[in-house]
Amino acid sequence: MIGGGQLARMTHQAAIALGIGFRVLAASPTESAAQVVADTVVGEHDDPAAVLAFARGCDVVTFDHEHVPREILQQVLDLGVAVRPSPDALHFAQDKAAMRQALTEMGAPVPQWAVVESASQAEPFGERVGWPMVLKTSRGGYDGRGVFVVRDSAEAARVMERPLAAGAVWLAEEWVPFEAELSAQVARSPQGQAVSYPVVRTVQTNGICTEVVSPAPGLPPEVSAQAQELALRICDRLGVVGMLAVELFWTKDGVLVNELAMRPHNSGHWTIDGAATSQFENHLRAVLDLPLGAPDPVADHTVMVNVLGGDHPDLYSAYLHVLARNPRLHLHLYGKSVRPGRKQGHVTVCGPSLPELLHEAHHAADYLTGVVDE
Amino acid sequence: MIGGGQLARMTHQAAIALGIGFRVLAASPTESAAQVVADTVVGEHDDPAAVLAFARGCDVVTFDHEHVPREILQQVLDLGVAVRPSPDALHFAQDKAAMRQALTEMGAPVPQWAVVESASQAEPFGERVGWPMVLKTSRGGYDGRGVFVVRDSAEAARVMERPLAAGAVWLAEEWVPFEAELSAQVARSPQGQAVSYPVVRTVQTNGICTEVVSPAPGLPPEVSAQAQELALRICDRLGVVGMLAVELFWTKDGVLVNELAMRPHNSGHWTIDGAATSQFENHLRAVLDLPLGAPDPVADHTVMVNVLGGDHPDLYSAYLHVLARNPRLHLHLYGKSVRPGRKQGHVTVCGPSLPELLHEAHHAADYLTGVVDE
Numbered sequence: 001m002i003g004g005g006q007l008a009r010m011t012h013q014a015a016i017a018l019g020i021g022f023r024v025l026a027a028s029p030t031e032s033a034a035q036v037v038a039d040t041v042v043g044e045h046d047d048p049a050a051v052l053a054f055a056r057g058c059d060v061v062t063f064d065h066e067h068v069p070r071e072i073l074q075q076v077l078d079l080g081v082a083v084r085p086s087p088d089a090l091h092f093a094q095d096k097a098a099m100r101q102a103l104t105e106m107g108a109p110v111p112q113w114a115v116v117e118s119a120s121q122a123e124p125f126g127e128r129v130g131w132p133m134v135l136k137t138s139r140g141g142y143d144g145r146g147v148f149v150v151r152d153s154a155e156a157a158r159v160m161e162r163p164l165a166a167g168a169v170w171l172a173e174e175w176v177p178f179e180a181e182l183s184a185q186v187a188r189s190p191q192g193q194a195v196s197y198p199v200v201r202t203v204q205t206n207g208i209c210t211e212v213v214s215p216a217p218g219l220p221p222e223v224s225a226q227a228q229e230l231a232l233r234i235c236d237r238l239g240v241v242g243m244l245a246v247e248l249f250w251t252k253d254g255v256l257v258n259e260l261a262m263r264p265h266n267s268g269h270w271t272i273d274g275a276a277t278s279q280f281e282n283h284l285r286a287v288l289d290l291p292l293g294a295p296d297p298v299a300d301h302t303v304m305v306n307v308l309g310g311d312h313p314d315l316y317s318a319y320l321h322v323l324a325r326n327p328r329l330h331l332h333l334y335g336k337s338v339r340p341g342r343k344q345g346h347v348t349v350c351g352p353s354l355p356e357l358l359h360e361a362h363h364a365a366d367y368l369t370g371v372v373d374e
Numbered sequence: 375m376i377g378g379g380q381l382a383r384m385t386h387q388a389a390i391a392l393g394i395g396f397r398v399l400a401a402s403p404t405e406s407a408a409q410v411v412a413d414t415v416v417g418e419h420d421d422p423a424a425v426l427a428f429a430r431g432c433d434v435v436t437f438d439h440e441h442v443p444r445e446i447l448q449q450v451l452d453l454g455v456a457v458r459p460s461p462d463a464l465h466f467a468q469d470k471a472a473m474r475q476a477l478t479e480m481g482a483p484v485p486q487w488a489v490v491e492s493a494s495q496a497e498p499f500g501e502r503v504g505w506p507m508v509l510k511t512s513r514g515g516y517d518g519r520g521v522f523v524v525r526d527s528a529e530a531a532r533v534m535e536r537p538l539a540a541g542a543v544w545l546a547e548e549w550v551p552f553e554a555e556l557s558a559q560v561a562r563s564p565q566g567q568a569v570s571y572p573v574v575r576t577v578q579t580n581g582i583c584t585e586v587v588s589p590a591p592g593l594p595p596e597v598s599a600q601a602q603e604l605a606l607r608i609c610d611r612l613g614v615v616g617m618l619a620v621e622l623f624w625t626k627d628g629v630l631v632n633e634l635a636m637r638p639h640n641s642g643h644w645t646i647d648g649a650a651t652s653q654f655e656n657h658l659r660a661v662l663d664l665p666l667g668a669p670d671p672v673a674d675h676t677v678m679v680n681v682l683g684g685d686h687p688d689l690y691s692a693y694l695h696v697l698a699r700n701p702r703l704h705l706h707l708y709g710k711s712v713r714p715g716r717k718q719g720h721v722t723v724c725g726p727s728l729p730e731l732l733h734e735a736h737h738a739a740d741y742l743t744g745v746v747d748e
Contacts, residue, residue: 009390013387016383016386017387017706036411277701285697323665327569328668333391
C-alpha cells in the first residue's frame with residue numbers, strides 16, 4: 001500500500017488476520033502506519049525510484065491516497081506488478097473534471113458543472129445555476145481543501161487568482177441544497193464480484209468528515225437502493241477494483257454524486273466494529289482477487305465520530321475517562337501528533353438506540369479533544 | 375510482550391486500535407508476531423541480556439507464554455519496569471503443583487491430586503482415586519505436552535522414567551469423567567476492576583484446543599455463574615493482572631479447575647469477532663491499568679475452530695474456496711509454516727443457529743487442512 005497514513009494503519013490490522021504479507025510505502029518512519037507495520041519502506045509516493053523499489057516483490061500495489069502520479073504507476077505495471085485500482089480507474093479519483101465528464105457520459109446524476117478557465121467564464125455559469133456556487137480545483141484537493149463556495153462573481157474572481165496544481169483546471173459546480181450527505185461504499189474484485197455496504201449519512205465540518213451514521217437515518221428504501229445501484233454501476237463502468245466510496249448529496253429529487261474515492265474511506269471506518277467484514281478487509285480481498293466478505297451490519301445502528309486535534313496536546317490524558325465512561329466504546333487512535341483540526345482517531349459505538357449512540361460518540365470525541373471536560 | 379507467537383500477533387491488532395506502542399520479544403524474525411510488529415526485538419525469552427535489553431524503555435512487560443524464568447522477571451522489575459502479571463502471580467501458571475496447592479488452600483474445587491516422587495508413591499494414589507489416573511509434569515508442559523493418562527501402575531512407572539524439566543515434579547491427579555470442558559475468562563486490572571466473559575465450552579483433541587463454543591451450550595445458569603465467580607475469585611486471590619483463563623471440567627457435581635493461563639488464551643479467540651471487546655484488547659487495557667472494555671457477546675452464538683497443520687503444505691490453496699463458501703466466516707491465519715498438528719490459524723462464525731455455525735466452522739477448518747476437499 002502506497003501511503004503511510006491511518007488508512008494503511010487500519011488495513012494492516014485486516015492484513016494480519018488474513019495472514020497476508022503487507023508492505024507500506026511511508027513518507028517517514030513516524031507516519032501512522034509506519035509505526036506499526038513491520039514491512040515499512042520509507043520513501044515519497046511521487047519519487048519513481050522509491051515507488052519502484054517498494055513495488056518490487058509485491059504481488060499487488062494499492063493505495064492509501066490518490067496522489068501517486070500516473071506515470072509512476074505505469075512504471076510499476078511495467079515491472080509486472082498489478083496496480084489496483086488501475087491507473088485508468090484511479091484517474092477518475094485523481095481528476096474531478098475527468099470524473100464529472102465520465103459520470104455525465106454514463107448518465108449518473110451529478111450537480112450542474114463546467115470547466116471554467118477564467119472568472120469571466122465562471123460568472124455566466126453562476127448566473128445560470130444561481131449563487132452561491134462552488135469552485136473546485138480538479139486535482140490535488142482533499143478533506144475540503146481546494147473547494148470554495150463563492151457568493152458572487154467578485155469572490156469567484158478572487159478564488160481563481162490562486163495558483164492551480166500541475167495539470168489542474170477550475171471546475172464550477174452548482175451549490176446543492178442537500179437534505180443530508182450520504183456515502184455509498186462498494187467493494188469490487190477484478191473478476192467483477194461486488195458487495196455493497198449500507199448507505200450511511202455523513203456530516204462534514206469545514207470540509208472534514210466528522211460524523212457517520214449507519215444506516216443513514218430516515219433514508220427511504222428506494223433512495224438507499226438508488227444510491228447502492230449507482231455506486232455499483234459507477235464501480236463497474238469505471239473499472240474500479242478495491243473499495244469505492246461514492247459521496248452523494250441527498251436532495252428532495254434523489255441523489256447527486258459529489259465525490260469518488262477509490263480506497264478505504266473515512267465514511268467506512270464504522271465497518272471495523274459495525275459490519276461483518278470491515279472496509280479494510282474487503283479492500284484487501286478485492287485487490288487480491290479473493291472472494292469478498294459480507295458487508296452486513298452487526299447492530300441496528302452504528303455511529304462513528306472523528307477525533308480531530310483540539311486544545312489537548314495529549315489525547316491520552318482524556319483516555320482513561322472516555323474508556324471508563326463507556327465500556328462499549330470502540331476507540332481507534334492513529335498515533336499521530338496532535339495538530340488542531342488533524343484527524344487523530346475515531347470512536348465507534350453500535351447498538352439499538354441512535355440518539356444514545358450519537359450522544360455517546362460525540363461526548364467521547366469532544367472529551368478527547370478538550371471541547372468538554374465532564 | 376515477551377514471546378512472538380500468534381497471541382502477540384493478535385495483541386498487536388488491538389494495540390494498533392488503542393494507539394499504544396507495542397514491542398515484541400520474538401525468538402526469530404520469522405515468528406508469527408515478528409512478521410507484523412514494527413517494533414520487534416529478536417532474542418530468547420530465557421536470555422537475561424535479551425530480555426533486559428527488550429524491557430528497557432517499556433512501561434509494562436507482559437507475556438504471550440508462561441516460560442520466562444522468574445529470576446529474569448525480577449531483574450526486569452529491578453529496572454523499574456512493571457511486570458504484569460507479576461512474577462508472584464505468574465508462578466501459579468508456571469508451576470502446576472504450586473497452582474494446585476494455592477487453589478486447594480483457597481477452597482477452590484480441584485480434582486484430587488498429589489505430588490508423587492516415584493512410581494511406588496503413584497500406585498497407592500491410583501488405587502485410591504481409581505484407574506486411569508493422570509500424571510503431569512508440574513512445569514514446562516503446554517498444549518497437552520507433559521500430560522499422561524495412565525491405566526495402571528506399570529504404565530505410571532514407564533511414564534515416570536521420563537526426565538523432568540528443571541524444578542519440575544510429578545503431579546498425580548484423578549482422571550475426571552467430565553460432561554464437557556469449559557473455560558472461564560476474566561480480565562483484571564491492577565486496581566482490581568474485573569470483567570468476566572461468557573463461559574465457553576472447549577474441545578481438546580490430542581491435548582490441543584480444537585473447538586470453542588460461546589456461550590457453553592446447555593450449561594445451567596447456576597453452573598455458569600459458579601464458574602465465573604470462581605474465575606474472579608482465583609484472579610483476585612492470586613493477584614492476577616491481565617487476562618486469566620480458568621480451564622474447567624464440568625461434571626455432574628459442578629466444576630473442577632483443570633488449568634490456569636495468565637495471558638490471552640486459545641479459548642478466547644472467539645472474542646475478536648464475537649465480543650464487544652476482544653480478550654487481546656482487554657489484556658492490554660488490564661496490564662496498562664486502563665478501564666476494561668465490555669465482554670458482552672455480539673451474537674447469540676459464536677463458534678471458533680482451530681486450523682491445525684495437516685496434509686496441505688499451503689493453506690492458501692484452500693483459501694479461495696473457504697472465503698467464497700461463507701462470506702460471514704472470519705479467517706485468522708498466523709503466518710506460520712505448516713507442520714502437522716501445529717496451530718496455523720482459526721476460523722470464527724457468529725449467528726443465531728448453533729448447528730449451522732458448528733458445521734460451517736468445522737468445514738472451513740477441515741477444508742483448509744485438507745481433511746475434506748469439497
